[in-house]
Amino acid sequence: MNDAQALLPEAIWRDRIFNGDWIPALGGSHTFTEPATGEQLGRVGLANADDVTRAAGEARAAQAAWAATDYKERAGVFRRAALLLSKHHNELSTWIVRETGAIRPKADLELREAGAHLLEAAAMLTQPKGQLLASASNQLSIARRVPHGVVGVISPFNFPLILSIRSIAPALATGNAVVHKPDLQTPVSGGVLIARVFEAAGLPKGVLHVLPGGADAGQAMCTDPHIAMIAFTGSTAVGRSIGELAGRHLKKMSLELGGKNSLIVLDDADPDIAAANVAWGAYLHQGQICMASGRILLQRGIADAVIERVVAKARNLPVGDPAGGAVALGPLINARQVQRVHGIVEDSVAAGATLLTGGSYERQFYQPTVLTGVLPGMRCFEEELFGPVASITVFDTDDEAIALASATSGCLALGVITPTLARGMRIADHVPAGHVHINDQTVLAEAHAPFGGGGTSGNGGRHGGAADWDEFTQWQWMTIKTEAPRYPF
Structure with missing residues (x-):
């Protein structure tokens, strides 16, 4: 496939991070290699804490308009993104193979499941967003789901596409903007690929930011006041640090950590x-x-x-x-x-x-x-x-x-x-x-099924299906009266 047909021509993303456009990173650039050969695969922008601050502010500014966009238009973004994964399957599969050291069937599976997560996100746009509660006769009482605002996603190297998209897609579907930090060992499969797919699918600028970065960028995400939630997948040791830091800043957290299965x-x-x-x-x-x-x-x-x-x-x-x-x-x-x-x-x-x-x-x-x-x-x-x-x-x-x-x-x-x-x-x-x-082994996951663990395997959060509403939104109680009451004070 030549560059004119490819989804990931390096000239677009080399030494860049993504905010809706491809821009230089304040932190410089990062070279990543192929684990099977040690050969250089490419260079991406290296986001630092200042890049996170800038991205979080831009995401917060873009979030309200995205949440107010017609649901059919938002669902269309996810469907087009899923089609792009299918259209460019061979190109993207090769990136996953070379960047993660995966055999081809694993890479193919990852792309198919990522597409399933995107279609599940599209389906969320027509699902009920709340409940009608019991109330006095002159009052309508509603419990409805509203977005957190900006969700920070930090993903690992092993299944970088799935373990990124399973948080990014439902976070966007429920009206949030997203700041995403993929692992520096797999910045294309876990980051650039996702940015390019959503860019080509028509996601508005500023709603998704992709910032390959190190620990300083992750720490900045946990402390930035514009980021309301952290969705982290990785080791238990790093998850403890993320949880401690984000907890001090009163952020919602979804931690999916290691397991002894x-x-x-x-x-x-x-x-x-x-x-x-x-x-x-x-x-x-x-x-x-x-x-x-x-x-x-x-x-x-x-x-x-x-x-x-x-x-x-x-x-x-x-x-x-x-x-x-x-x-x-x-x-x-x-x-x-x-x-x-x-x-x-x-x-x-x-x-x-x-x-x-x-x-x-x-x-x-x-x-x-x-x-x-x-x-x-x-x-x-x-x-x-x-x-x-x-x-x-x-x-x-x-x-x-x-x-x-x-x-x-x-x-x-x-x-x-x-x-x-x-x-x-x-x-x-x-x-x-x-x-x-x-009557099956332990390595199973489907986009519509709740997935996660407790204890040192996570903080009890779940990804997938109805669980995505629990993770990526919060309840808001709303009452509506035909006229304001006359209180005695």
């Missing part, structure tokens, strides 16, 4: 099906997913059969540059993450876990790994891995599985594999989790 396989499951679910939940996108199956809990009667099959799969999953061939796993996002994953594996082995395969790497390519004999207290049992490691613990009874899966301060997802639905339901009812999947 369990996939439980009961002894009446099919070993082949169970092994396929284990491998998918542990290895998809190199395990760099907040919903990844970080604890594989196998009932003793089926454990050996499943482990044998998972090891065979791990040894035969090709690892390499996803832009250059048919591979199942690409690179981890950076060298620091490789060392973190390897440290967890080595420490767990030193504590008594058994390494059956993997546990090695070349550059940023980490081999699919299987650890058995994992016990509570080991790092691979306690910590979110964010790497391609199947961490296996064997249990005897259903109650023991419940106790093991519940031994975490934050769980986004739970999976239970069993043909006996009553057993699966009982476990689901006793393990706290943001979402539960009986």
